[in-house]
Amino acid sequence: MPTDPPPEEFRLVVDLNRCQSYGQCVYAAPTVFRFHGEEALEYDYAPDPRTRREVERAAAACPVQAILLGGATEPAPLTSEGAQ
Amino acid sequence: MRGPERIVVAGASLAGLRAAEALRDQGFDGELTLIGDEPHAPYDRPPLSKAVLSGWLSTDHTVLPRVRDIGARWLLGTPATGVDPRTRQVSLADGRAVPYDRLLIATGTRSRPWPERQGGALHGVHVLRTRDDADRLRAALAAAPGRVLVIGAGFTGGEVASVCRDLGLDVTVTQRGDTPLGSALGGVIGGAAARWYRDAGVDLRLGTTVRTLEGDAHGALRRAVLSDGSVVEAEVAVVAAGALANTEWLTGSGLAADGRGVVCDESCRALADDGTPLGDVFAAGDVARWPHPLYPGQLLRLDHWDNAVAQARTAAHNMVHASRAPLVHRPLPAFWSNQFGVNLKCVGLPALADQVVLTQGSLDQRQFVAAYGRQDRLVAAVAVDSPRVLDGYAALIEAGAPFPPVLNATDGPDRPEPLDPAFPRPADPAPGLPSVAATPSVPSAQAVLAGHE
Numbered sequence: 001m002p003t004d005p006p007p008e009e010f011r012l013v014v015d016l017n018r019c020q021s022y023g024q025c026v027y028a029a030p031t032v033f034r035f036h037g038e039e040a041l042e043y044d045y046a047p048d049p050r051t052r053r054e055v056e057r058a059a060a061a062c063p064v065q066a067i068l069l070g071g072a073t074e075p076a077p078l079t080s081e082g083a084q
Numbered sequence: 085m086r087g088p089e090r091i092v093v094a095g096a097s098l099a100g101l102r103a104a105e106a107l108r109d110q111g112f113d114g115e116l117t118l119i120g121d122e123p124h125a126p127y128d129r130p131p132l133s134k135a136v137l138s139g140w141l142s143t144d145h146t147v148l149p150r151v152r153d154i155g156a157r158w159l160l161g162t163p164a165t166g167v168d169p170r171t172r173q174v175s176l177a178d179g180r181a182v183p184y185d186r187l188l189i190a191t192g193t194r195s196r197p198w199p200e201r202q203g204g205a206l207h208g209v210h211v212l213r214t215r216d217d218a219d220r221l222r223a224a225l226a227a228a229p230g231r232v233l234v235i236g237a238g239f240t241g242g243e244v245a246s247v248c249r250d251l252g253l254d255v256t257v258t259q260r261g262d263t264p265l266g267s268a269l270g271g272v273i274g275g276a277a278a279r280w281y282r283d284a285g286v287d288l289r290l291g292t293t294v295r296t297l298e299g300d301a302h303g304a305l306r307r308a309v310l311s312d313g314s315v316v317e318a319e320v321a322v323v324a325a326g327a328l329a330n331t332e333w334l335t336g337s338g339l340a341a342d343g344r345g346v347v348c349d350e351s352c353r354a355l356a357d358d359g360t361p362l363g364d365v366f367a368a369g370d371v372a373r374w375p376h377p378l379y380p381g382q383l384l385r386l387d388h389w390d391n392a393v394a395q396a397r398t399a400a401h402n403m404v405h406a407s408r409a410p411l412v413h414r415p416l417p418a419f420w421s422n423q424f425g426v427n428l429k430c431v432g433l434p435a436l437a438d439q440v441v442l443t444q445g446s447l448d449q450r451q452f453v454a455a456y457g458r459q460d461r462l463v464a465a466v467a468v469d470s471p472r473v474l475d476g477y478a479a480l481i482e483a484g485a486p487f488p489p490v491l492n493a494t495d496g497p498d499r500p501e502p503l504d505p506a507f508p509r510p511a512d513p514a515p516g517l518p519s520v521a522a523t524p525s526v527p528s529a530q531a532v533l534a535g536h537e
Contacts, residue, residue: 011149013128017390017418020472021427039469040422042135045128046145070149077096077158079123 009049011070012059014041018066025067028058087404088185088364089114092174094164094333095190096120098128099369099392103188104154106400116156117182119174121163121191121330124215126150130389132218133243134422137225138250143215164191167337169356169365186403189334189346189354189367190396193327193387198235203297208305209321212240224320225251232256233308233318235294237264239421241324242277246423249284256287256316258294258308261508269430271506272440273454273466276447280424287316297321327387329371339365345373345385351410352399366403368395377414379433388419416478426450429471431478432464440505441488444470444495453477456505457487 012032014025019041025033032047032055047055059067091107093100096118104118120126127146135141159176166175173181195211198204208229210221225232225248232248234241237259248255261267263274264281281288293311300306308316331341339362340347340355346367348354352374353361367374369392373383398413420429434440437456445452445468453473456464462485465477473493480489488500 011147013149015390016130016420017429022472036134036138036422037425037427037469039427039471040134040425042131042140044141044145045131045149046147068149068151070151072150072153074150074153074155076147076150077118077125077156077160079161 009046010052010055011046012043012055013045013068014043015066015068016041018064020064020066022063024061024063025058028061029054033058087112087114087406090117090184091115091186091188091403092117092119092182092184093188093190094119094167094174095188095192095330095369095371096122096158096160097126097190097192097369097392098148098389099190099192099396100188101126101148101150102393103190103368103396103400104156105150105152106397107404108152108154110401110404112400112404114185116154117184118156118158118160119162119164119176119182120158120160122214122216123161125160127215129213132215133212133240134247136218137212137222137244137247139222139226143219143222146215164333166333166335167339167365169337169339169362172364185364187365188396188399188403189365189371190369190392191330191333192370193329195323196326196328198297198321198323198325202295203299203305203308204323205303206297206299206305207303208299208319209297209323211323212244213327221320221322225253229253229319231316231318231320233258233294233316233321234324235321236324236326237261237277237281237288237290238268238324238326239265239419239423241322242281242423243421244322244324245281245286246284246425249286249424254287256289256318257281258289258292258310260291260293262290262506264288266506266508267435269434269466269505270437270440270456271508272503273434273447274506276452276468279448280426280450284424289314327370329385331371345371345383347383348372348374350375350377350412350414351402352395352413353402353410363406366399368392368399374413377412378416379436384417384433386417388417390418391415416482418474418478426469427471428466428468429474430464430466431474432456432462432481434464434466434505435507436463437505437507439487439502441500441502442497443489443491443500444473444493453493455487455489457502460487461485462487462489 021039033043163177195213231254234257263271264277266274295309329345334341348367352366354365373385376384402410434456439457451469453467
């Protein structure tokens with residue numbers, strides 16, 4: 001049986017000034033977003049790539065559109081070019 | 085007229101990254117270089133004092149998303165050590181020189197360290213600003229110290245103390261002023277915050293400073309001697325006493341820069357010593373001080389997440405489109421904090437206020453909104469565990485609405501009772517903050533330096 005290639009890693013950030021703690025993201029992707037206390041949202045910036053579809057649903061469902069997903073295709077920057 | 089061919093961004097954190105992306109969005113297709121003193125790809129700082137310290141998130145899971153390809157040359161782990169605006173070159177710690185046509189200064193701030201002669205070099209004394217700081221402090225907390233001492237009850241100090249209590253650690257917090265958060269929010273709201281500390285079991289020492297930190301024969305922290313002569317036994321101390329702008333590398337450049345920041349104009353152009361704006365050097369983010377059109381007569385520096393993003397975008401636009409009318413950077417300040425189980429959000433600048441009034445809820449409940457006024461105009465609002473109400477207040481602030489505001493909120497008081505917001509007097513600067521030569525009409529302007537996410 002052929003297997004799917006491993007999904008690519010992705011990143012997200014939430015604008016927590018804009019966030020109004022509606023919690024739709026927590027329902028959509030409960031392993032990525034959580035509430036600490038009643039209103040304090042916490043989340044994983046680099047979740048398991050297999051959650052990507054859930055996170056995309058979370059971003060779409062956010063009533064204030066506070067979730068930003070990475071769109072870059074180039075590799076992440078590394079310590080480079082002669083730096084120690 | 086042709087645009088710039090080489091742009092250098094000094095600083096590879098939130099402001100530097102978003103500026104680089106905005107430069108490409110604005111059509112800049114020349115050579116783009118980002119310089120960062122840390123060896124890490126841009127990451128986000130707000131979770132470091134919360135989800136990272138609690139152990140829920142590791143620091144490699146705080147890396148920021150990059151929203152588009154930027155085709156940049158990244159020089160990470162190589163601090164910029166100087167700039168010569170005449171020859172248009174940035175020099176690096178490893179001896180290289182990087183030429184530019186336009187330069188963006190986005191080098192941010194660092195934590196104010198504890199003085200070495202008062203025990204700052206002892207093992208167990210921490211600050212919390214960078215990923216590496218957070219990894220070290222997380223490891224120290226995970227080792228279950230007998231007590232943690234937090235120096236300073238500002239936003240970072242409160243968040244650290246809150247996580248310590250969540251982890252079951254005993255914690256003492258010293259605060260020079262009469263309440264936590266006093267310089268940012270005043271003593272009325274700070275008094276409510278003091279109850280959050282004490283309800284969580286924090287040993288909160290108000291009106292108290294640390295005289296010295298003392299170690300054992302191996303150089304490990306053992307105790308702190310406080311200003312009242314009392315002694316706190318602690319193996320871990322976290323110095324949360326404000327920030328210093330990373331501007332030493334600009335010494336001798338002829339730019340108007342010091343420990344308070346680099347001065348720029350409202351279109352983000354850096355100023356020379358004589359006050360003239362440079363056409364090819366810009367500044368954005370935590371390091372920038374500028375005359376905000378909403379707050380005349382002073383220079384603002386905001387340690388706020390959304391300010392870093394917005395100022396980076398404005399600077400990027402103005403760097404690329406020199407021949408067009410420049411965009412003006414005039415955001416409504418906004419920040420948030422999560423501590424002791426509550427979410428606190430703020431819009432506007434409370435530190436400018438001469439009055440505060442409770443508008444919704446009750447200070448004794450952990451859910452309320454307070455509005456701040458200056459000369460009978462609404463200038464700021466703070467919402468505790470009420471994140472959905474602030475947009476309305478923001479609109480009123482921007483419209484110059486009268487104070488106290490008329491809201492008709494169902495959970496509002498029968499009659500508004502404005503109070504003196506009880507900001508520290510200028511003679512009592514907040515712990516760790518430099519005394520700033522503020523315009524006399526804005527007595528607590530130094531308090532706005534103590535921003536947060």
